[in-house]
Amino acid sequence: MSQQLTQAVPQMAISASTQELATLIDEHLGALRAESPSYRVADSPISGRGIFALRDIAKGELIFREHTLLVGPTAHRGRNLRTCTQCYGQPPGDSDASALCPAGCGLPVCGNCASSTRHTPECQLFRKWQPKEATKAGIEPQALRILSVVRCFFLNEPQRKLLYAMQANADRYYIREVERAAECFEQFPRDPELLEYFYRTVCAFNTNAFESRFHIDGQEVVARALFPLAGLLNHQCTPNAAHHFEDGETIVVTATERIPMGAEITMSYAKLLWSTLARKMFLGMTKHFMCRCPRCQDPTMDVVNPLSLRILTAVRVFYLSKEQRALVDAMQANAERGYRQEIIKAAQCFRKFPTTDKPFMDQLFRVVGVLNTNAFEAPCRVDTHETLLRGLFPLTAIMNHECTPNASHYFENGRLAVVRAARAIPKGGEITTTYTKILWSNLTRGIFLKMTKYFVCNCDRCNDNSENGTYLAALFCREQGCKGLVIPVQTKTLQPDWRCLSCENVFPHSKMARYQDFALNTINNRINTCSVRDMIHFINDLCPRFCPPSNYVLIEAKLNVIWRMTRLGAEEYSPEELAHKDRYREEILAILHKLGAGECTLKKLINEEIK
Numbered sequence: 001m002s003q004q005l006t007q008a009v010p011q012m013a014i015s016a017s018t019q020e021l022a023t024l025i026d027e028h029l030g031a032l033r034a035e036s037p038s039y040r041v042a043d044s045p046i047s048g049r050g051i052f053a054l055r056d057i058a059k060g061e062l063i064f065r066e067h068t069l070l071v072g073p074t075a076h077r078g079r080n081l082r083t084c085t086q087c088y089g090q091p092p093g094d095s096d097a098s099a100l101c102p103a104g105c106g107l108p109v110c111g112n113c114a115s116s117t118r119h120t121p122e123c124q125l126f127r128k129w130q131p132k133e134a135t136k137a138g139i140e141p142q143a144l145r146i147l148s149v150v151r152c153f154f155l156n157e158p159q160r161k162l163l164y165a166m167q168a169n170a171d172r173y174y175i176r177e178v179e180r181a182a183e184c185f186e187q188f189p190r191d192p193e194l195l196e197y198f199y200r201t202v203c204a205f206n207t208n209a210f211e212s213r214f215h216i217d218g219q220e221v222v223a224r225a226l227f228p229l230a231g232l233l234n235h236q237c238t239p240n241a242a243h244h245f246e247d248g249e250t251i252v253v254t255a256t257e258r259i260p261m262g263a264e265i266t267m268s269y270a271k272l273l274w275s276t277l278a279r280k281m282f283l284g285m286t287k288h289f290m291c292r293c294p295r296c297q298d299p300t301m302d303v304v305n306p307l308s309l310r311i312l313t314a315v316r317v318f319y320l321s322k323e324q325r326a327l328v329d330a331m332q333a334n335a336e337r338g339y340r341q342e343i344i345k346a347a348q349c350f351r352k353f354p355t356t357d358k359p360f361m362d363q364l365f366r367v368v369g370v371l372n373t374n375a376f377e378a379p380c381r382v383d384t385h386e387t388l389l390r391g392l393f394p395l396t397a398i399m400n401h402e403c404t405p406n407a408s409h410y411f412e413n414g415r416l417a418v419v420r421a422a423r424a425i426p427k428g429g430e431i432t433t434t435y436t437k438i439l440w441s442n443l444t445r446g447i448f449l450k451m452t453k454y455f456v457c458n459c460d461r462c463n464d465n466s467e468n469g470t471y472l473a474a475l476f477c478r479e480q481g482c483k484g485l486v487i488p489v490q491t492k493t494l495q496p497d498w499r500c501l502s503c504e505n506v507f508p509h510s511k512m513a514r515y516q517d518f519a520l521n522t523i524n525n526r527i528n529t530c531s532v533r534d535m536i537h538f539i540n541d542l543c544p545r546f547c548p549p550s551n552y553v554l555i556e557a558k559l560n561v562i563w564r565m566t567r568l569g570a571e572e573y574s575p576e577e578l579a580h581k582d583r584y585r586e587e588i589l590a591i592l593h594k595l596g597a598g599e600c601t602l603k604k605l606i607n608e609e610i611k
């Protein structure tokens with residue numbers, strides 16, 4: 001494939017602002033700046049500024065190494081948030097609460113880093129803003145559950161008395177349970193006295209009943225049950241007793257710690273791991289009280305809040321030197337209003353976030369724009385603890401995108417980016433990297449770039465609908481009896497027509513997009529649920545019925561098998577399975593070769609896997 005973007009350009013254009021940026025980057029690199037670098041920052045014909053070869057660069061040659069300018073936790077919901085925000089190791093203990101800074105800033109930090117000079121200013125700032133708690137309450141929906149209330153009619157006299165002695169919060173919402181049930185019957189009793197009894201009972205139920213979970217023949221059953229003694233236990237967010245159900249009719253209450261004589265035995269009505277805010281909302285709305293236990297009074301005992309954690313990287317800009325801040329200011333920030341949400345949502349996690357300070361907020365909005373346009377997610381490992389960092393590497397980020405780029409980058413422990421030539425780069429050629437996965441098809445990359453990076457790529461690969469004969473987008477023809485390959489016709493649109501290479505029939509994009517989605521979902525579902533062994537069978541025997549072997553989704557599935565088998569070790573697999581893995585690897589290397597990817601990161605990873 002001819003590489004139009006990387007052809008030598010005779011004269012490099014360098015505007016004053018680009019020169020200023022280049023100088024700032026040199027200072028940022030410090031000792032990592034080579035004495036006579038093989039590249040320079042200049043104005044790019046692709047977009048804005050880019051990096052260009054100052055001399056011929058050989059394939060595989062190191063182009064530069066760069067440390068982060070700004071780095072912090074990615075703080076993705078659902079990932080392990082219990083990571084020290086300074087050293088990225090795992091704080092001791094096994095709960096989120098034990099990982100949080102004892103001073104109350106709401107950030108997870110290990111014992112060593114809690115008093116470090118790096119944490120102190122961040123801690124002071126977050127405390128000044130007064131962290132609230134993690135948001136999002138899980139409030140249980142009210143269902144129509146009148147049967148258990150009706151059963152009270154069948155209680156004997158002492159049992160009824162006991163029921164009447166139980167607390168019954170008078171909530172109109174509870175009463176609606178009776179009203180909604182009444183609507184289901186033609187002849188629901190309207191006798192005021194009986195209705196009054198119903199209302200009282202439904203309130204007692206809602207105030208005291210448990211949802212007991214137990215198993216019958218392997219099936220989980222949820223029942224609504226009244227246990228008057230257990231119902232007497234008051235709530236504490238960190239209680240001294242726990243309960244479980246032996247079956248729908250027996251509750252067992254156990255002390256979780258030594259309870260001294262005379263002390264009140266408590267249980268939790270809310271889930272132990274819920275945040276303070278979630279617990280408050282649940283208790284307030286469903287149990288009608290405000291808890292005042294020590295945990296509710298002390299937000300530092302709460303779980304790690306991903307929203308306030310994520311803006312840490314942006315906040316760290318305030319601790320950079322004047323020159324470093326100038327470098328951040330000189331970086332591109334795509335004007336995507338959605339990026340601001342990150343700051344707005346985080347601000348809501350603090351009682352005193354300076355939202356009315358416009359210059360401060362504008363600065364944060366700009367920084368978060370810079371981060372979203374330029375930052376990388378780089379894996380980092382401390383001992384056995386693995387995490388993803390969000391790092392700003394200004395020089396690495398200046399590289400423009402090309403779908404089969406001439407340079408590859410990787411990270412050393414989250415804080416050092418290394419950029420190498422994947423192919424020979426002629427003097428004056430722009431040095432490019434890829435923002436997408438290299439094996440994705442033209443359309444998939446196009447949609448990803450448009451939706452997340454806000455541009456349309458115009459590289460040679462994007463303009464070749466066969467992608468150098470790899471046919472990564474190809475699907476089977478929808479015409480009966482024809483098993484030909486169908487590929488997109490036009491290249492500069494995200495909704496092309498598709499044509500069969502055998503029967504030449506043309507299909508609308510909507511039809512082929514549905515087919516591609518079906519293949520993607522079917523294969524990805526298997527990846528998520530199948531063992532490696534079953535996956536190999538699925539790829540070899542079932543996929544060929546509905547997905548051409550060149551399709552990128554199938555190629556990615558083979559890559560997934562390779563990584564999973566590598567992780568578990570060869571001894572786990574039969575010689576036949578290992579032979580399939582070798583075949584998949586050769587197929588993928590052949591595709592990379594066809595694409596002209598050279599010594600790209602994926603090839604490097606696959607070759608390292610062989611070792």
Ligand SMILES: C[S@@+](CC[C@H](N)C(=O)[O-])C[C@H]1O[C@@H](n2cnc3c(N)ncnc32)[C@H](O)[C@@H]1O
Binds near residue numbers: 044050374401453454
């Ligand atoms: C990380 S920045 C790259 C450096 C940028 N050119 C600059 O001047 O700072 C990413 C942005 O560069 C632009 N860009 C990068 N590669 C591009 C390409 N192949 N075609 C069009 N725009 C591109 C897009 O605006 C993208 O959001």
